[in-house]
Amino acid sequence: MNVAMQQLADPMDIRPFRIEKIRKELADTFTMELVPEGGGSFAFKPGQFNMLYTFGAGEVPISISGDPADPSKLVHTIRRVGAITQAIGNLSEGMAVGVRGPFGTPWPVEEAFGSDLVILAGGLGLAPLRPAIYMALANRHRFGKVVLLYGSRSPAEILFPKELEKWRGRFDTKVRVTVDRAEPGWGGHVGVVTKLVTGAGFDPMHTVAFVCGPEIMMRYGIQALEQAGIDSSSIYVSMERNMKCGIGLCGHCQWGAPFVCKDGPVFRFDEVADAFKVREL
Amino acid sequence: MPDRQAVIDRKDLGALFTLLADEGYQTIGPKPYDGAIVYAPISSPEELPKGIGDEEEGGHYRLTQRGDAKLFGHTKPVQGLKAHLYPARQKLWSAEKAGHGFRVVKDAAPQPRYAFIGVRACELSAMLVQDRVFEGGPYVDKGYAERRKNCLIVLVTCDHAGNACFCASQGTGPDASEGYDLKLAEVVDGSRHVFVTEAGSDKGRAILSKLSKQDAADGDVKAAAANLEAAAKGQKRAMIAGVAELLAAKLESPHWEDVAKRCMSCGNCTMVCPTCFCSTMEDATDLSGLKAERTRKWDSCFSIDYSYIHGGPVRNTAGARYRQWMTHKLSHWVEQFGVSGCVGCGRCIIWCPVGIDITAEAKAILKGA
Amino acid sequence: MVQVDNLGRILEEHPFAEGLEPALKELMIGCAANERFEAGQFLFREGGDAKKFYLVRSGVVAVEVHAPGRQALTVETVDDGGVLGWSWLVAPHKWTFDARAQTLVRALSFDTTCLMRKMDSDPILGYQVLKRFVPVMAHRLHAARMQMFDLYGPGKKG
Numbered sequence: 001m002n003v004a005m006q007q008l009a010d011p012m013d014i015r016p017f018r019i020e021k022i023r024k025e026l027a028d029t030f031t032m033e034l035v036p037e038g039g040g041s042f043a044f045k046p047g048q049f050n051m052l053y054t055f056g057a058g059e060v061p062i063s064i065s066g067d068p069a070d071p072s073k074l075v076h077t078i079r080r081v082g083a084i085t086q087a088i089g090n091l092s093e094g095m096a097v098g099v100r101g102p103f104g105t106p107w108p109v110e111e112a113f114g115s116d117l118v119i120l121a122g123g124l125g126l127a128p129l130r131p132a133i134y135m136a137l138a139n140r141h142r143f144g145k146v147v148l149l150y151g152s153r154s155p156a157e158i159l160f161p162k163e164l165e166k167w168r169g170r171f172d173t174k175v176r177v178t179v180d181r182a183e184p185g186w187g188g189h190v191g192v193v194t195k196l197v198t199g200a201g202f203d204p205m206h207t208v209a210f211v212c213g214p215e216i217m218m219r220y221g222i223q224a225l226e227q228a229g230i231d232s233s234s235i236y237v238s239m240e241r242n243m244k245c246g247i248g249l250c251g252h253c254q255w256g257a258p259f260v261c262k263d264g265p266v267f268r269f270d271e272v273a274d275a276f277k278v279r280e281l
Numbered sequence: 282m283p284d285r286q287a288v289i290d291r292k293d294l295g296a297l298f299t300l301l302a303d304e305g306y307q308t309i310g311p312k313p314y315d316g317a318i319v320y321a322p323i324s325s326p327e328e329l330p331k332g333i334g335d336e337e338e339g340g341h342y343r344l345t346q347r348g349d350a351k352l353f354g355h356t357k358p359v360q361g362l363k364a365h366l367y368p369a370r371q372k373l374w375s376a377e378k379a380g381h382g383f384r385v386v387k388d389a390a391p392q393p394r395y396a397f398i399g400v401r402a403c404e405l406s407a408m409l410v411q412d413r414v415f416e417g418g419p420y421v422d423k424g425y426a427e428r429r430k431n432c433l434i435v436l437v438t439c440d441h442a443g444n445a446c447f448c449a450s451q452g453t454g455p456d457a458s459e460g461y462d463l464k465l466a467e468v469v470d471g472s473r474h475v476f477v478t479e480a481g482s483d484k485g486r487a488i489l490s491k492l493s494k495q496d497a498a499d500g501d502v503k504a505a506a507a508n509l510e511a512a513a514k515g516q517k518r519a520m521i522a523g524v525a526e527l528l529a530a531k532l533e534s535p536h537w538e539d540v541a542k543r544c545m546s547c548g549n550c551t552m553v554c555p556t557c558f559c560s561t562m563e564d565a566t567d568l569s570g571l572k573a574e575r576t577r578k579w580d581s582c583f584s585i586d587y588s589y590i591h592g593g594p595v596r597n598t599a600g601a602r603y604r605q606w607m608t609h610k611l612s613h614w615v616e617q618f619g620v621s622g623c624v625g626c627g628r629c630i631i632w633c634p635v636g637i638d639i640t641a642e643a644k645a646i647l648k649g650a
Numbered sequence: 651m652v653q654v655d656n657l658g659r660i661l662e663e664h665p666f667a668e669g670l671e672p673a674l675k676e677l678m679i680g681c682a683a684n685e686r687f688e689a690g691q692f693l694f695r696e697g698g699d700a701k702k703f704y705l706v707r708s709g710v711v712a713v714e715v716h717a718p719g720r721q722a723l724t725v726e727t728v729d730d731g732g733v734l735g736w737s738w739l740v741a742p743h744k745w746t747f748d749a750r751a752q753t754l755v756r757a758l759s760f761d762t763t764c765l766m767r768k769m770d771s772d773p774i775l776g777y778q779v780l781k782r783f784v785p786v787m788a789h790r791l792h793a794a795r796m797q798m799f800d801l802y803g804p805g806k807k808g
Contacts, residue, residue, distance in 0.1 A: 122801060122802055123801075123802030123803070124802075151801070151802070152802060153800065153801075153802045153803060157802070178727075180797045180800075180801070180802070181723055181724065181725060181797070182723070182724045183721045183722070183723060183724070184712075184714075184721065184722055184724070186724065187710075187752060187753075188727075189710070189727045189729070190712065190713075190724040190725060190726050190727040191726045191727055191793055192792075192793045192796045192797060192801065193801070194793075194796075195789075195793065198731075199730065199731055213801070213802070214801060214802060214803070216796075216799065216801055217801040217802065220796060220801070
């Protein structure tokens with residue numbers, strides 16, 4: 001089934017996918033590669049998410065962490081935090097999950113062509129950004145500087161460490177990683193992620209920034225980017241809210257007027273800056 | 282040119298029910314049940330709440346005896362028609378384990394064809410609002426769209442206002458100018474008991490052409506107009522003007538904490554609101570673990586789980602939850618769907634156990650400005 | 651003096667000197683020294699007298715805390731363009747952490763006994779130096795609070 005056909009189908013219908021490969025990332029986090037049962041492909045844009053269903057347990061929104069240039073497999077990186085993600089985590093290769101999607105707004109990678117690109121990620125927030133990183137690196141010549149700033153709690157909790165090393169090894173990409181605390185042996189930065197922004201070497205007047213991580217990390221991260229001179233209209237964030245349908249019909253993900261599932265999850269920061277300030281919105 | 286008005290005599294009203302049933306409609310109308318008037322399947326005018334009125338106030342509802350023979354002398358049933366068009370529990374599909382995976386089985390049963398009789402203007406406005414929600418965006422709820430397309434609407438205009446009514450200030454009643462198939466105005470004058478009738482669609486015209494009727498008398502039309510005027514002018518409550526902009530600017534008003542002291546977070550207002558559309562999913566397996574089912578059911582923004590993301594709910598306090606409901610209904614809804622989410626039926630006022638009045642809260646927030 | 655000229659250039663290159671009048675820079679240079687630390691070498695140790703601060707020119711300094719029976723923990727790193735050490739400003743003027751070069755580190759150090767004397771007799775210099783240290787302290791406090799809050803947990807959907 002291709003994307004056009006998918007849109008014609010009922011968006012509440014799930015499509016079965018087979019788990020091709022499971023890779024443990026962190027103590028509580030794993031990555032699954034999925035392929036559609038009965039063949040076919042899955043096209044998506046970086047930053048979009050799927051509703052993943054596991055038999056009898058229910059559905060949960062999970063952002064896609066794979067390469068948008070490779071629609072032959074669907075890749076999700078999942079942390080075991082609730083009943084449903086636990087249930088998905090208990091599945092093994094060869095078993096099936098249900099997929100609805102892709103849903104939501106993408107990271108505007110193409111709109112950022114011609115500018116410097118700053119990607120600021122915290123914790124598991126690197127997963128929804130990875131498709132944008134793949135796409136940016138595949139189009140590296142279309143950007144000025146490309147800077148990836150990543151913060152994690154400790155060295156053991158750094159997501160995708162091998163890829164970070166690989167990206168750091170490229171001469172055309174700056175990768176800075178910091179952790180909140182570290183034991184000797186860690187040769188990198190220690191300190192909050194916001195500190196990485198200073199001296200990252202981008203031109204703030206011609207920079208687009210993508211920010212993803214826990215809400216509080218994003219708030220402080222954005223503060224640092226604005227302090228560095230990036231305009232709020234050039235900063236994009238990915239939001240998280242409760243979602244039951246993914247298509248704007250169940251109401252749960254409202255954040256003021258926007259539905260995070262269909263008007264987001266990626267928002268231009270200046271359009272939601274006020275909402276960030278309101279508690280319990 | 283509006284259709285020329287005709288009257289159907291009370292004794293000929295039964296033919297409408299028969300005709301609709303013959304055309305394959307399930308006729309739904311107001312009916313006294315357990316001390317309240319509800320929308321329910323009825324098959325003849327004899328089941329309508331003859332001579333029964335209702336009394337309503339904040340946190341108060343009683344049936345009354347009107348002392349006349351009116352069939353539609355009440356204001357509005359306790360629950361709107363969303364219960365039919367978007368049922369409180371909807372089974373979406375079931376699944377069976379198959380090998381390492383599972384197979385999804387969808388119920389292919391056809392959607393019901395409802396003829397709603399006795400629909401009030403506020404009710405119809407609520408349907409038009411829900412049409413925008415379920416059919417107006419990039420994603421359409423197919424079940425709703427089909428039930429809605431199938432249905433026939435027999436509107437009945439109001440002859441008085443309930444104490445909780447404020448449709449006049451919301452521009453959603455007591456008269457309706459579109460969206461109905463037939464519009465009836467009940468006129469009782471001594472022994473004369475007729476329904477001034479107008480068709481609003483081809484479907485309605487076709488039905489009307491098959492009913493026995495006479496031309497309306499001057500007095501009938503005047504009486505119907507007077508009733509409507511009384512229903513508009515008799516409204517004791519009104520929503521303040523400019524409430525959408527006001528609330529958008531008052532997300533941090535201290536008044537939310539004041540409401541929180543009274544609000545019990547019971548969610549009654551969301552259940553009786555004819556436009557509230559929030560739902561959640563329920564997934565379950567049978568005891569064998571081989572069969573699973575997915576059910577969509579109404580949810581309320583007043584429940585603590587509603588805003589749960591891992592780490593905890595976003596809206597912890599009753600004040601934040603009430604603010605979500607009221608600002609969504611009256612303000613964010615306009616941004617989302619181009620209209621207010623409130624049709625002024627006043628059900629949220631009546632069914633609030635502590636009588637919180639959305640029109641009074643809006644005024645209080647304005648005053649606190 | 652050649653050395654002062656060189657130090658002057660070095661100070662000039664550091665963000666700390668931004669907007670500082672030449673005369674004040676001159677006063678500071680009189681208390682400065684150019685230092686170099688091999689990886690693993692300590693710049694200062696917890697409990698020691700805090701009689702210096704450092705403007706890091708290049709390299710990474712780890713600020714560490716150690717406890718018996720536990721591995722030392724790095725709570726912060728300071729690198730190119732950073733300012734290290736403000737215990738000299740606060741009584742009882744003892745270092746509260748260890749600072750260890752994580753890589754080869756080049757830094758400009760300041761004798762704070764010398765500098766403090768100049769700051770006392772020249773309040774404009776005193777104000778300018780403090781004005782540059784207060785943000786350093788504020789950022790450290792902000793960072794400490796954020797670390798205490800545990801920014802990354804509970805994490806993002808994923």
